[in-house]
Amino acid sequence: MNSKLADKMATGVFVLIALIFISLLTALFSYILMRGLPVISWDFLTEASSVVREGGGIRDQLFNSFYILFVTLVITVPLGVAGGIYLAEYAKPGKITNFIRTCIEMLASLPSIVVGMFGLLLFVNLTGWGYSIIGGALALTMFNIPVMVRVTEDAIRSVPADQKQASLALGMTKWHTIKTVILPSAFPGILTGTILASGRIFGEAAALLFTVGLSTPELDYTNWNPFAETSPLNLFRPAETLAVHIWAVNTNGIMPDVTEIAAGASAVLVLSILLFNLLARFVGKIIEQKLTANKK
């Protein structure tokens, strides 16, 4: 076989693989959307779910998903970025650093159901919080921090060394250099990591089953006092998320429209992640332009 033919075949194989991926993705999306979109209506999004009756919505689940995403990101991003800064800029190469890195990678590869069980033990039972949003957010934090640390470390390491030198040579301190020169340059990478983590958080069910539970108390959307029992912002209440809801209605739902609810909720979940990604990238672009004065 001559090398030209081999080259053509390689191109063909890769195009074929790409086509398979694209058709799989399209099939999956169209299946979810075709089944789900007809179900989605204003009522579906704004009505509370019902355990037995037909026509329940997903209002609380949708809110819970976004709220848990928000709380988790508030915890995960600062800790993860701090860890990444430490590993990239402060940790001395050696056994201890390698050990830390191994631990972080192990943590990232833990099955989420195991994290959920651990969360049940630690954040539900030991703390006495019961099923709570904060417990769920902490469980999600546990396996998303490694991703954030890793992504931040890589993003910082990919900032050209001459940027750091320039800043140090002007007499700025190491911390000021990291804060004002390195982090802004690493921002796009960190943002991508955050978006990836968000997708995982938003779609996660297993780790939340045992930490935020399968129910949502009666919520009063006019009460925004985070310490009130019925406030949607209360961190110490159980909260069924969208992904958990899909799992729950599919496995033991007794309402007559189980299939429709599952299909509609799946479509909303996928669309929410999509919208969130687009929004995050859009906002990220604006922040990046502010930081770098780049008008691309």
Added chain:
Amino acid sequence: MITAEKPLQRKQSDPQPASSIIETRHLIISYGPTVAVDNVSLLFRKNSITALIGPSGCGKSTFLRSINRMNDIIPSARYEGDIIYEDVNLLDKNIDVTALRKEIGMVFQKPNPFAKSIYNNIAHALKFYNIKKKKKLDELVEDSLRKAALWDEVKDRLHDSAYSLSGGQQQRLCIARTLAMKPNVILLDEPSSALDPIANAKIEELIIQLKKHYTIIIVTHNMQQASRISDETAFFLNGHVIEHGETNQLFMNPVQKETEAYISGKFG
């Protein structure tokens, strides 16, 4: 003056000749087992340009980077000997390196402006030193850009990205950024080797102008550049200074045969 947080012990002994600003004494710099600079004693005169020449790997860049302690960021770097700057030993453990680097600025081989606007490239370090008033910042930014002969080219687009400038303009921006710190000494590490001949000529012209107010030490691979702009030249080879003297003297009448071989292009 270096205003360190920790007070510096200024040596009262060893009076300096009035015209010298930096002196290295038996300076040895090593990276682990490798000795990069071996027993170098050099004296740099105030408001003069000294060129450091020599083949790649001869230790001239390491030497230059030791003067503002930029080698500190390489963990294996070790110093012996003294670098005396205005009666202060810069290798002293108690030196506040940030104050030192403010006073002894550095410009690198590859233009390395920050990924910020032209304005903020200069204002950035000023803000760190607590100059926050917009009027004062505007003034200092303009002043530094004028000194670096860049003002006329960028005055209408100060808030564009520094990356929108050409390589030569970027390098002058880096010089402007250093000048904004009001340094006494400027270290230039092959500042125009990555630039085209026209940009190079502009940088050289600028360096000669800056001599009036600053002491300049420049590492260069370009011997024409050394002979065009410098007052004194030091020739480095394998970590040693083979010859140091007035530039004309060194290029026309080198004393050492290695110097002659190098400047006539026989190696390096």
